[in-house]
Amino acid sequence: MPLQNLSVRVEPGQETRCDLIVRDLTALSRRLVRGLFDHGCVRVNGRPCSDLGVRVHAGDWVSVEFDPHNGFKPKKQVWDDRSFSLIHEDEHFVVVDKAAGVLTVPTDGGNENSLVERVSLYLSHSKRKKLAHVVHRLDREVSGLLVMAKHEAVADALIEQFKKRKPERVYAAITIGLLTQDVGTFRSHLATGKNLDRFSAPASDDTELAITHYELVRRLEDTSLLDVRLETGRRNQIRVHLAEAGHPVLGDPRYGRKESSHPRWTRKRLALHARSLALDHPVSGEPLTFESPLPRAFVEFLRRYPKDNPARPDGDAPNVAADSPG
Numbered sequence: 001m002p003l004q005n006l007s008v009r010v011e012p013g014q015e016t017r018c019d020l021i022v023r024d025l026t027a028l029s030r031r032l033v034r035g036l037f038d039h040g041c042v043r044v045n046g047r048p049c050s051d052l053g054v055r056v057h058a059g060d061w062v063s064v065e066f067d068p069h070n071g072f073k074p075k076k077q078v079w080d081d082r083s084f085s086l087i088h089e090d091e092h093f094v095v096v097d098k099a100a101g102v103l104t105v106p107t108d109g110g111n112e113n114s115l116v117e118r119v120s121l122y123l124s125h126s127k128r129k130k131l132a133h134v135v136h137r138l139d140r141e142v143s144g145l146l147v148m149a150k151h152e153a154v155a156d157a158l159i160e161q162f163k164k165r166k167p168e169r170v171y172a173a174i175t176i177g178l179l180t181q182d183v184g185t186f187r188s189h190l191a192t193g194k195n196l197d198r199f200s201a202p203a204s205d206d207t208e209l210a211i212t213h214y215e216l217v218r219r220l221e222d223t224s225l226l227d228v229r230l231e232t233g234r235r236n237q238i239r240v241h242l243a244e245a246g247h248p249v250l251g252d253p254r255y256g257r258k259e260s261s262h263p264r265w266t267r268k269r270l271a272l273h274a275r276s277l278a279l280d281h282p283v284s285g286e287p288l289t290f291e292s293p294l295p296r297a298f299v300e301f302l303r304r305y306p307k308d309n310p311a312r313p314d315g316d317a318p319n320v321a322a323d324s325p326g
Helices: 018-026 030-038 115-124 152-163 237-244 296-303
Strands: 004-009 042-044 061-066 084-089 093-098 143-149 168-176 183-192 198-201 208-219 223-230 272-280 287-291
Touching: 004 018, 018 030, 018 042, 018 061, 084 115, 084 287, 093 115, 115 143, 143 152, 152 272, 168 237, 168 296, 183 237, 198 237, 208 237, 223 237
Parallel strands: 143 272
Antiparallel strands: 004 061, 042 061, 084 093, 093 143, 168 223, 168 272, 183 198, 183 208, 208 223, 272 287
């Protein structure tokens, strides 16, 4: 079957979106018109056009070449959301890479752009129209990996894993100062002040045991790149432990205050990123590991330092990717 070639010249007063011109020209449905654009069948003034919304002007030529019996199906659209990127999805749960500056859940005052609402909006575009169930959280200015369940029962199963400390969570952190020990552990009981700040205090019924392990990845001139592994998952635990050790996370005004500022760290976010998450599948029990590359803010900061005096023989930071978000 020969291909069908159709073309039209846009007349004055007919300026509009290209997809509307193609729709009139072919008499096809919106869905099939999108498929024509997705499969490179549309040209404007002889050049391929993949953007349905591009405007055409008087004098432009719009042409379409396609097999009328092919039934071009539109390609699956990639979800675009600045608050997160999708790392994994199955029928039971999703793993997302949260952007810095995004709340995991709304505050009491409400926040329409919280992560749980954005992920729920993404899920609502599927045929199943499910809501996201929160399993664990990240601080607002911290980026990285989070798991959210599609069913309440799956959420309960995942939460139980976290209660038993089964998931392994590794964070990348850039801290002020040079740590003298390559590996170490912080262990304390965290209390909560009236302003909701956390701090270490003697063990009591009002405190929570917090255990944080770290490994030095790279010593810089006046900062350190660490891998930090949570044994417990208390609110603000990493930030509190590092600040109390005299090495606050870069950009942390809450616990590091002025000591956390650095002339080369100009971002408003914290230099803390949840880069690795390992857990058991809540239904099959299969062990799963997810990774996220270092955000661009980290990469740009690290590039300004020569790789001298590394903590590891090769001096390389883990999973550094210049094109990652953040």
